[in-house]
Amino acid sequence: MARVASRGIDTLEPTYQVADSVTKKFILGSVVGLVVVTLLGLILSLERTGSLNSGFAPLSFLRLRPLHIQAIIFAWLSMALMGAIYYVVPRMVKRDLLSGALGNLHFVLQWVGIVLAIVTLLAGYSEGREYLELIWPIDVAVVIVWAVFAANIFGTILKSKATDIHPGLKFVSASILYLGLNYLMGNFIPLNGIQDDNMIWSWAHNAVNGWFMVGLMGVMYYVVPMLMGVGDRPNVNKTLSTIHFWSLMLFIPPSVLHHxxxxxxxxxxFWKEVGQWTSVGMLIPTGIWVYMFYNWVRMRNRPLNAAGHFFFASIVFYALNCVQGATQSVIAINQAVHQTQWVIGHAHLALVGWISFGLIGTIYAVVPLLFGREYSKSLAGWQLGTSVVGFTVMWLALSMAGVVEGGTLQEQGYLSYYTLKSTLDPYLQARTIFGALFTVSTVIFLWNVYRTVLAPAREPLYAEAKRIV
Ligand code: HEM
Ligand code: HEM
Known part of the structure; x- marks a missing residue:
């Protein structure tokens, strides 16, 4: 416990040294993961247009694609989200993390799993199930890693004596349960054929929506109001927040049918219509979330800093992502876009535009507090510019390719790979060029975070950082 003076009142505040030490590792690890993921994406993009062909099997498109996806899931998005959860949950329940040893064990095991995934996927060991490519021994390891993480977080919540439940806590708790149950279902229920296909989609959909989206929202419930200077209890209308949570819980599972x-x-x-209408229903939590974010920005007591700008971009991309998602869930429209570059664009809009920008905002918000040093504002500005331009054009190129591809296929039916290739090439080349710009932005991020961490501690800057978040 530390004595702090707040609004003129001297109070006892818990300290979060254990949580902070674990968070630091996950956040630094995740930024490395982000650079690796985008470099893999860039190589894939060059290979897709035929600009790169090493002739070396481990570096072929078919082996690197699953690696890009698994590294996104475990080395970047989950690593960053878990770090953020280690940061916010103790603060939400006003108690330090249950166990630093479990947190460190989790970090080591997660990297061991990532290295095993890299080696096995590059060597060609894959279950061949999209988004669930890892072989069963690694699946078992993932479940163990999840159990260690969940035990630490839920243990912290259960040991806390806080009576005032933070509204973000139910989002974070639900997202952790989603991840574990979903991974168990996706990997350990023996199914074949069509049923297995359905299970694969169920995993992919619930992982990105139930784990990444609900988890990030929980984190933002804490971090965004703090960043805007409107207090650590986020000033939200309780009814609206309850509708936000339960509409997500109600619509996420059945909307898997939109795949x-x-x-x-x-x-x-009948089930396709259930998928269509529950997907349109997803616009209810979307509207509420955008409105809440708008309110926090409107009430803010501080100018928007780099973290605020990244959050702002993530909410714009989120709104676009959900409007696009609801549109492509209309059965007639889906016939035109399914299995075209449009869907690849949607996947990137969701996981880069919304989730990755949101996690980058979170990292910029907490790094000054964790390390007591301020990041370079000009580097953060460069990163923002290159990532917004790079990503937006990359997404537009994929969407345009999808429209052209869908239109041609509707008109002429089946097209050979080579005809499609020449039609799509200009768009896919644009994806490479602007994807490369986005990749540069992640290298700037890595540089900015590491030079912040390694810079000598300077108390005045720390005080400034304290005011910013
Ligand atoms: C944080 C960054 C990134 C995330 C979260 C991400 C996410 C994804 C996801 C989820 C897929 C699978 C799409 C699907 O199955 O529908 C994918 C595939 C792909 N991504 Fe990324 N990506 C990222 C960065 C990049 C970058 C920077 C590039 C290009 C420079 C890129 C190029 C590709 C390519 C070429 C594919 C394969 C598409 C195909 O099968 O034709 N990615 N990515
Ligand atoms: C209102 C919200 C959303 C709706 C209605 C929606 C709808 C859809 C639909 C209909 C598809 C399948 C397209 C097809 O293959 O024909 C799809 C694919 C996908 N969605 Fe969404 N989406 C929404 C939000 C999100 C969010 C928030 C995420 C991630 C955080 C996400 C990630 C993905 C991914 C990764 C795919 C590609 C799956 C694949 O490889 O084919 N979506 N979405």
């Missing part, structure tokens, strides 16, 4: 809307999908029309 099976295309004509040949082995699903009855």
């Amino acid at each position: 099976l809307l295309y004509d040949e999908a082995p699903v009855a029309v």
Whole structure:
């Protein structure tokens, strides 16, 4: 406990040394993960247009694509989100993290798992199930890592004596349960054929929505109001927050059916309509979340800093992502975009535009507090500019490619790979060029975070950082 003077009142505040030491490791690790992930994406993009072909099997498109996806899931997005959860949960319940040893064990095990995933996928060991490519021994390791993480977080919550429940806590708790249950279902229920296909989509959909999206929202419930200077209890209308949470819980599971809307999908029309309408229903939590963010920005007592700008961009991309998602969930529209570059664009809009920008904002918000040093504002500005331009054009190029591809396929039916290649090449080349710009932005990020961490501690800057978040 530390004695702090707040609004003229001297109070006892818990300290969060254990939580902070674990958070630091995850955040620094995740920034390395982000650079690796984007470099893999860049190589894939060059290979997709035929600009790069090493002829070396481990570096082929078919082996690097699953690695890009698994590294996104475990080395960047989960690593950063877990770090952020280690930071916010103790503060939400006003008690330090249950166990530093468990936190460190989690960090080591997660990297061991990532290295094993890299080696096995590059060597060609894959289950061949999209988004679930890892072989079973690594699946078992993932479950162990999750159990260590969940025990530490839920143990912290259970040991806390806080009576005032932070509204973000239910989002974070639900997201951790989503991750674990979903991973168990996706990997350990033996299914074949169509049923297995359905299970694969169920995992992918629930992982990105139930774990990454709900988890990031929980983190932002704490970090954004703090950043805006409107207090650590986020001044939200309780009814609205309850509707936000329960509409997500209600609509996320059935809207998995929107992955099976295309004509040949082995699903009855009734279930496709359930998928269509529950996907449109997802616009309810979307509207509430955008409105809440707008309110926090409107009430702010401080100018927007780099973290605030990244959060702002993430909310714009989130709104676009959900409007696009609801549109492509209309059964008739889905026939035109399914299995085209449009969907690859949507996947990037979701996981780069919304989730990655949100996590970058979170990292910029907490790094000055964790390390007692301020990052370079000019480097952060360069990163913001290159990432927004790079990503936006990359997404537009994929969306345009999707429209052209969908239109041509609708008109002419089947097209050979080579005809499609020449039609799509200009858009895919644009994806490479602007994807490279986005990749540069992640290197700037890595440099900015590491030079901040390694800079000598300077008390006045720390005091400034304290005011910013
Ligand atoms: C944080 C950064 C990134 C995330 C979260 C991300 C996410 C994803 C996801 C989820 C997929 C699978 C898409 C699907 O199955 O529909 C994918 C595939 C891909 N990504 Fe990324 N990506 C990132 C960065 C990049 C960058 C910077 C590039 C290009 C320079 C890129 C190029 C690709 C390519 C070429 C594919 C394969 C597409 C295909 O199968 O034709 N990615 N990425
Ligand atoms: C209102 C919200 C959303 C709706 C209605 C929606 C709808 C859809 C639909 C219909 C598809 C399948 C397209 C097809 O293959 O024909 C899709 C794919 C996808 N969505 Fe969303 N989406 C939404 C939000 C999100 C969010 C928030 C994320 C991630 C955080 C996300 C990540 C993805 C990914 C990664 C795919 C690609 C799956 C693949 O490889 O085919 N979506 N979405």
